[in-house]
Amino acid sequence: MTASTQKIVEKNIESIVQITTPYGSGSGFLIGELIVTNSHVVSGLKEVLISTKTLPKSIGNVVYDDAAYDLAFIRSPEPIGANIPLKLSSSPINDGDGVIAIGHPYGLNYSTTEGIISRASRMQGEVEYIQFDAAINPGNSGGPLLNEEGEVIGVNTFIIQNSNNLGFALPYYTLQEALEQFLALHDGDIIRCISCKNLIQEPTIQNDYCPKCGVKLDVAKRRREGYKPSGVVALVEKIMGSLGINVTLSRRSQRSWRFETPTTRIDINYYDNGIVIADSALCRIPQENIEPLYDYLLHENSALENLQFSINENTVFLSYIVVDSSLTEHYGLSALRRLYEGAPHYHKLLIQEFKALEPKFDEFE
Structure with missing residues (x-):
């Protein structure tokens, strides 16, 4: 990454948003008081999880969903960081211009790549896109494509699979037009009809049909349900x-959840093989006096009900493991409560009594 790119990233990073739904994750960015992203990122939902470097995971409201141009606007319940939005470019886009893509590919926070514009205007169906070669991946969708002045020239929208860095971004002038049309209505809960392209106020939609042209609005049905x-x-x-x-706030996907205890965190994952695992990383094993720690864990395992200790590499976990067919509300609630209450207790005990080390967590929260 060049020094100039580093400065651009540092200046704008608080305005880059991570967006999570039960169906996946993506990126977004602040323009004015709105978070801009792709329609396919919000997955037809009215509420999505948003987070930034300064905004803890919160519930954002999707106030505009536009499947025609694959755009969506989200309102945050609180101001984001210093609330310094990105600036839309007003300059011509030319082949060969340098570009910077910022986003969260595969959940890897604030990844930045550089490239050039391969084709300033490339039609895909009825929509015009910018084609560029900066590497983007799933999770980059909805993030900003910046020029070398740090201005937004596009919304990263899709890639061609199995290609050598063929990325496409919706140009800033299309985004600008959509923003102006949306703000002129002075309202939220707006859907753009994919057929007649009119902006439709959601309360006016009956039986999920566009009141202007009569086409079925799939996004209206998804938002309603x-x-x-x-x-x-x-x-x-x-x-x-x-x-x-x-x-x-705990959902990470349709089958994965994460939440905090007073001093630790608990992950729950439901795997394709039918196993449900809820566990908490308590500590890392020390380099000295390991045997007393092992003896204690083995002794406690024989007395624990529903829960068990395990070690993965050098991290000690407290876990509840159950086959989906055996999970019931009564026993599941009992076990999860024990895990929720026991994890902070054992975390403190193992560190104080056995000089265990604090667990390490990855940065991708």
Whole structure:
């Protein structure tokens, strides 16, 4: 990364947003008081999780969903960082111009790549895009494409799979037009009809049909129905709710959750093989006096009910493991409560009594 690119990233990083839904994750960026992203990132939901370097994970409201241009606007419940939005470019886009893409590919926070514009205007169907060669991947969607002055020239929207860095961004002038049309309505809950391209106020939609041209609005149906978990996923979330855990803020995907205890965190994952694992990383084993620690863990394992200690590499976990067919609300609630209450206790004990080390967590929260 060049020095000039580093300065651009440092200046704008607080305005880059990570967006999470039960269906996946993506990126966004602040323009004015709105977070800009792709329609496919918000997945037809009215509420999504948003977070930045200065804004803890929060519930953002999707106030504009535009499947025609793959755009969406989100309002944050609180100001983001210093609330310094990115600036849209007003300069011509030319082949060969240098570009910078910032986003969260595969959940890897604030990844930055550089490249050039391969084609300033490339039509895909009825929509015009910027083609560029800066490497982007799933999770970059919705992030900004910047010029060498740090201005937004596009919204990173899609890549061609199995290609050598073929990325496409919706140009800033299309975004600018959509922003102006949306703000002129002085309202939220707006959908753009994918057929007639009119902006439709959601309360005027009946039976999910566009009141202007009569076409079926799939996004209206998805927004009306919202996310509805079922089966074991619904049971896990019901158990979490019974413990007073904010399920919406805990979702990392349809089958993965993370929440905090007073001093640790707990991850729950439901795997394709039918196993549900809830665990908490308590500590790392010390380099000295390991045997007393092992003896203690073995002794406690024989007395624990529903829970068990395990060691993965050098990290000690306290876990609840159950097959989905055996998970019930009663026993699941009992086990998860023990894990929620026991993890902080054992975390403190192992560090104080056995000189264990604090666990290390990756940065991708």
